[in-house]
Amino acid sequence: MPHAAAKATEAAAPEATEATTATAASTRCMAGTPTYGYGCGKLAQRVPEGEPMLDVRRREVITLLGGAAAAWPLAARAQRAAKTARIGFLGADTQSGIESRLERFRAGLRDLGYVEGDNVLIDFRWAEGNYARLAEFAGELVRLKVDLLVTYGTPGTLAAKQATTTVPIVMIVSGDAIATGIVTSLAHPGKNVTGSTFFAPQLSAKGVELVKEALPSVSRVAILLNPDNPVMAPVLEAMVLTADRLKLDLQPFEARTPSEFQSVFSKIIETRPDAIAVTDDAVFIANAGTIAKVMANNRLPSVGFVNLAQVGGLIGYGVNFPDLWHRAAYFVDRILKGAKPADLPVQQPTKFQLVINQKTAKVLGIAIPPQLLARADEVIE
DSSP states (O other): OHHHHHHHHHHHOTTOOHHHHHHHHHOOOOTTOOOTTSSSGGGOOOOOTTSOHHHHHHHHHHHHHHHHHHHHHHHHHHHHHHTOEEEEEEESSOTGGGHHHHHHHHHHHHHTTOOBTTTEEEEEEEOTTOGGGHHHHHHHHHHTTOSEEEEOHHHHHHHHHHHOSSSOEEEEEESOTTTTTSOSOSSOOOTTEEEEEOOHHHHHHHHHHHHHHHOTTOOEEEEEEOTTSTTHHHHHHHHHHHHHHTTOEEEEEEOSSGGGHHHHHHHHHHHOOSEEEEOOOHHHHHTHHHHHHHHHHTTOOEEESHHHHHTTOSEEEEOOHHHHHHHHHHHHHHHHTTOOGGGSOOBOOOOOEEEEEHHHHHHHTOOOOHHHHHHOSEEEO
């Protein structure tokens, strides 16, 4: 050490010159500090003889820390701003109608480290059941220069796809992405759309089978569908094929928005079908409670998506939609980290749920066959 060496030199060679002694005494370094040939590192100081060196070093450290503390908030804010992602969310119905599922999507984002309002911002647009407005809102979100679009259902996904060929699109779920032309391949979706899909035609056809199994005497089944949803064409085709095989007469009824429910429900009740099958559509899913209540009050057995039975319908069969909403965060994360939608295979759920509402069955005076109850994943007593 320079300081220790200076003391040793003074003791061993008292004949050193005054200049040498002054230099050794005035250039004093903290123990262990390298000199780099210029004294004590880059912060080498000439300390007058007799002044405590520790105080000088303390002042240097305090000055450095103070400067760093002042600069840190600015650096942190800049870093956070640089990492903030912007998501455009295109909703087919109302936020209140899908609030629980939207929370599952947000939970998925949080699980992957995204905090809304901090490192991710979400711009929402809600068509409130009017699918004609989806194209307008999709265009608005694209003009906001969002990093990606998130939507659900066939109408919303098609509207987003038509609005942009460059902004990545994550479809939370769609009825049949192949049949509706959203993608040409699940393994290699190509272009800018990926996410999850399920085969709505097959599941809807299965619902017709379940009606016949639960109510062997049925002959006429009403179908509630939304003609503005492109997936309804293959859905209706599959249901008709199954009905023909089971010797059932299907009667389609159309409703586009909740404002049409009252008149449509009145027509259905007037025709007195033996049961009603409710197809998977965003408007119907968001208003499942209303549909189930009206049908139960008019003693009309209903079959449809899982949530329909959970809120008062008779039978529900299909995919677990909340799980798909949570899973959508995976696609968002991959895309924000640089993956291209074209390289992310479209996924399909592999588990399907059968829910039977025994409480509703008792109100309607229906005895569900034991073998059907035994297959149910959930029986609501």
